Amino acid sequence: MLKKRSKKHAVSESEFQLIYEMFYNRVYRDAYFMTKDPYLAQDILQDTFIKAYSQIHNLKDKDKIGAWLSTIATRTAIDHIRKQNIWNGIPKGDLLEEEKYIVKEISSTVEENVESHFVQEAVIEKILELKSEYREVILLKYIHELKEKDIAKWLNLKDGTVKSRLHRAKKELRNQIEKDTSNQQLLGGEIS
Amino acid sequence: MTYQQNKEILDDYHLKQHITKDYDNCPEPPVSKDKTWEMIRKEIQKDAKPKKKLLPTRLMSIAAVAVITIIGGLFLQVNDSQAFGWITKYFITSNDEITQIGSSIKEPGDSGGLPSPDQLEEIAVVTKTDDMELAHAQQETNFHILVPKDVPDGYTLGFVTVYYENDMPSTKVILNYRNNEKTFTIEQIYVEHEVASSMVVDNDDTKVQNVELFTGQGTFISFKDNTTMLMWSQMNSQLTLDSSLSLEKAKMIANSME
The missing domain is CATH 1.10.10.10 (Winged helix-like DNA-binding domain superfamily/Winged helix DNA-binding domain)
Known part of the structure; x- marks a missing residue:
C-alpha cells in the first residue's frame, strides 16, 4: 500500500553531472564509432545519459559504470540506426576460401x-x-x-x-x- | 591483398590498432559539452518531477491528479475557512461522470479569487527523496512538520520521506505509518505564498463528500477498492491522508494534527 510519490535515484543531480563529465568523451566516441554521424552521435549521447540517470539505481557495480554506459550507448545507437533506417548493411555471403x-x-x-x-x-x-x-x-x-x-x-x-x-x-x-x-x-x- | 597481409590486418592486435586509431580520430560534437549537459539536465528533471501517482487500483478511477491549475466551470459548492490567518478554499464541481475537487491556500490580504494561471508555479521539481526519522526530518526542513496526536491502535510512525529540490529540502514531506498489516501516509505540503490544486475523480468508482474538521472544511474520497483519501488545509499547509481508514478514523487523525 505504501507508495513513493516520486522515483528514487541512486545519485543526486550534481553527482550525476560528475559522471557525465567523466564519461562524456567516451560515450560520444562510442556513439560516433557506431554511426559515423556527429549529429546522430550527439542525439545518442544525450539519450544515453538520460537513460543512465533513470536506471543508475539498478547498477550494482559502480566500478563498471564506464562499460555500462558504453553498452547503453551502443544499444541506443542501434535503436537510432534502426529507427532512421540509415544503415546500408552489406548482406553476408559465404566466406571465400x-x-x-x-x-x-x-x-x-x-x-x-x-x-x-x-x-x-x-x-x-x-x-x-x-x-x-x-x-x-x-x-x-x-x-x-x-x-x-x-x-x-x-x-x-x-x-x-x-x-x-x-x-x-x-x-x-x-x-x-x-x-x-x-x-x-x-x-x-x-x-x- | 595477399592472404598473409589479410591475416595480419585482421588478427586481434592489428585490428585493435586500426580501430583505436579510428576511435581516437573522432570529430568534435556539434553541440558543446555544457549545452549538452543543460539539455540532459532538463530531461532528467522532468523525469524526477513528482507525479502524484495513486495506487494502481485507483488509476482507472482518477482521471487526472494534482495539477496546479485554475478550475473553471460551475462551482456547486465553495467553502472558505480561515485558520491562523491563512485563507483556504474548497470547491467541488460535478457532473454525471466526474467530480473536480479544488483547493487553494493564500495569504490574508490578497485580493479575492484564485490566482491567475500566469502566477502559478508547480509545487516542486523534486530531484531526490530521503527517508529518515521525524527528528531528522524536522531538522532538514524549514517548516513545522504536523504530526497526529491520535492514530488508530497499532499504527506507528515508520519514517518520514523528505523531498528535495536541487538538493535542497523542499516544502513537501510524507509521514509513513504502519501497523502489522497496513499502512497510511500523510503528505504535507508547506505553502510559502499561495497554492492551488485540483483533482478529478470518476463518479462511478468514487464517492466524494465534504467533511467538517476542527481546522475547517475537508474533502473525503472513498474509492472502490476500499481505500480513502482525506484532504484538508491546516495553518499554511496542504495535507492529504492516504489510507484505507474509515471517515471517522481519518477525521480523528486530521483533528489531532499538531
Whole structure:
C-alpha cells in the first residue's frame, strides 16, 4: 500500500553531472564509432545519459559504470540506426576460401607505411559496412577491452552469441576487404 | 591483398590498432559539452518531477491528479475557512461522470479569487527523496512538520520521506505509518505564498463528500477498492491522508494534527 510519490535515484543531480563529465568523451566516441554521424552521435549521447540517470539505481557495480554506459550507448545507437533506417548493411555471403589467394611478400618499409595507411582506411571503411550488432561487439572488445563474458552480461546475450558475433564480424571484415578490388590495386595484391 | 597481409590486418592486435586509431580520430560534437549537459539536465528533471501517482487500483478511477491549475466551470459548492490567518478554499464541481475537487491556500490580504494561471508555479521539481526519522526530518526542513496526536491502535510512525529540490529540502514531506498489516501516509505540503490544486475523480468508482474538521472544511474520497483519501488545509499547509481508514478514523487523525 505504501507508495513513493516520486522515483528514487541512486545519485543526486550534481553527482550525476560528475559522471557525465567523466564519461562524456567516451560515450560520444562510442556513439560516433557506431554511426559515423556527429549529429546522430550527439542525439545518442544525450539519450544515453538520460537513460543512465533513470536506471543508475539498478547498477550494482559502480566500478563498471564506464562499460555500462558504453553498452547503453551502443544499444541506443542501434535503436537510432534502426529507427532512421540509415544503415546500408552489406548482406553476408559465404566466406571465400582463403586458399584462393596467393601470398605476396612486401619488403619495402616505405611501401609498408603507405600500405599501413591504406589498410587502416580499408579496415575502417569495411567496419562501417558491418551490421551494427557486429560493430557493437568490436567496439566493446577492442576499444574497451571487455571480456566476452562481460560483453554478454552487459548486452544480455549468451556468451556463445558474443563469440559468434565477433567471429562473424572478423570473417565478414576479411571477406569484404578481400573482395574489394580497389584495395587489391592499392596494395598491389593479386587474385589468382 | 595477399592472404598473409589479410591475416595480419585482421588478427586481434592489428585490428585493435586500426580501430583505436579510428576511435581516437573522432570529430568534435556539434553541440558543446555544457549545452549538452543543460539539455540532459532538463530531461532528467522532468523525469524526477513528482507525479502524484495513486495506487494502481485507483488509476482507472482518477482521471487526472494534482495539477496546479485554475478550475473553471460551475462551482456547486465553495467553502472558505480561515485558520491562523491563512485563507483556504474548497470547491467541488460535478457532473454525471466526474467530480473536480479544488483547493487553494493564500495569504490574508490578497485580493479575492484564485490566482491567475500566469502566477502559478508547480509545487516542486523534486530531484531526490530521503527517508529518515521525524527528528531528522524536522531538522532538514524549514517548516513545522504536523504530526497526529491520535492514530488508530497499532499504527506507528515508520519514517518520514523528505523531498528535495536541487538538493535542497523542499516544502513537501510524507509521514509513513504502519501497523502489522497496513499502512497510511500523510503528505504535507508547506505553502510559502499561495497554492492551488485540483483533482478529478470518476463518479462511478468514487464517492466524494465534504467533511467538517476542527481546522475547517475537508474533502473525503472513498474509492472502490476500499481505500480513502482525506484532504484538508491546516495553518499554511496542504495535507492529504492516504489510507484505507474509515471517515471517522481519518477525521480523528486530521483533528489531532499538531
